[in-house]
Amino acid sequence: MTKKKCGKIAIIGQPNVGKSTLLNFILGQKLSITSRKAQTTRNQILGIHTEKDIQFIFVDTPGYQQKFLNQMNKRMNKSVTSVFHDVDVVIFMSEPKILNEIEIDLVKMIPNDIPVINLINKIDRITNKNKILELIDINSELKIFKKIIPASIKLKDNQKIILQEITEFLPEQDFVFDVDDITDKNERFLAAEIIREKIFRFTGDELPYSIAVEIENFEHKDNLRRIFATILVDKDSQKPVVIGKDGEKLKRISTDSRRDMEKLFQSKIWLEIWVKVQKNWFDDARALKSLGI
Structure with a gap:
């Protein structure tokens, strides 16, 4: 009998890197709202995707930033870092460019025992493939990421690859949610x-x-x-x-x-x-x- 796998995956990154878009595409419907505006997502949102013997529980988080620090922004930043102690995997999403200081600081907050996947989104904007390879080498030198995946998340094949790469890190356990559930939100x-x-x-x-x-x-x-x-x-x-x-x-x-x-x-x-x-x-x-x- 095939054993079931089930785990929580945090999706983190700076504003507008495609976190909510990734979740919506995987679920096949709009759950997290998307906008050009920073920190459109304000609450942690669970998106549940079940395939045969695997249940992915995604946690979509607000974009982490330090430009605006009123009470709301502080709470949103805290909701990003607080999720690290309650997940099995972290997907750190970034754009196809060298990581900035805020991004590196954010990733370094993740406990060492939590595997981190660097998902470099929007690579369809880069015509020179050598630049993508260079970027992978640079990010690898940080010694933080278990995997680095260059992708364009709007492509169905890329979504399948992302799910396959995540599966490796999910624990063997029974499903937490019913197979038809897509979110914990009312x-x-x-x-x-x-x-x-x-x-x-x-x-x-x-x-x-x-x-x-x-x-x-x-x-x-x-x-x-x-x-x-x-x-x-x-x-x-x-x-x-x-x-x-x-x-x-x-x-x-x-x-x-x-x-x-x-x-x-x-x-x-x-x-x-x-x-x-x-x-x-x-x-x-x-x-x-x-x-x-």
Whole structure:
């Protein structure tokens, strides 16, 4: 009888290296939101992928950075480093360039007994293959990584290779989750994340990432989910940016959010969204706690 393998894999790296994109591609659906903005992911999110006798439990973490250090950013950085003591493998994602000081410091925080895989993403941007080989040699000299995988994570074949390389380090044990589970997060959390992604998409650079979404009420009856959400902004001037002229932008955010929710939850969605100003919410410990950050 084939023994089962099951383990937790942390996905870490600086903002915008493709951590959430990797998780979404492996799961075959959108679980972690993606955006050009740094630290779009604010919470540790478990993504569960089961193949035959192997269960991969991925932990998607916020991008580690030291540029902004308000209460929210400090909490997000801490959530990255705290995960090291609760995983079997760490995937450290980087871009095809020499690692900077912050990246090296982050990797050195990982306990020595935890295997680390360096996944160099976006190699499709590099036309000279010798540069990739040079980069692998440079990263190897750090004596930190068990494996170094150059890849473009959007390619299906590359995703299979990544899973194969991870499998070697997973312990033999029974599955932790049911084979049909894809996450540990509840629907309230997922609904808020969907709305937040649409805000980033439709406001672009007009709005800093200091916005949050709070689900005030979530009702589920038969094949209908009624969701009432509030978008929190930091300044009075940001409110019209989210609402748009004649409410047009908020309407687009609502329409696209509802469409994604119906696809994810497989049900009809009644969605109402308000916009509220709550100054300095990202530096307020109580507000952050209520938002689960």
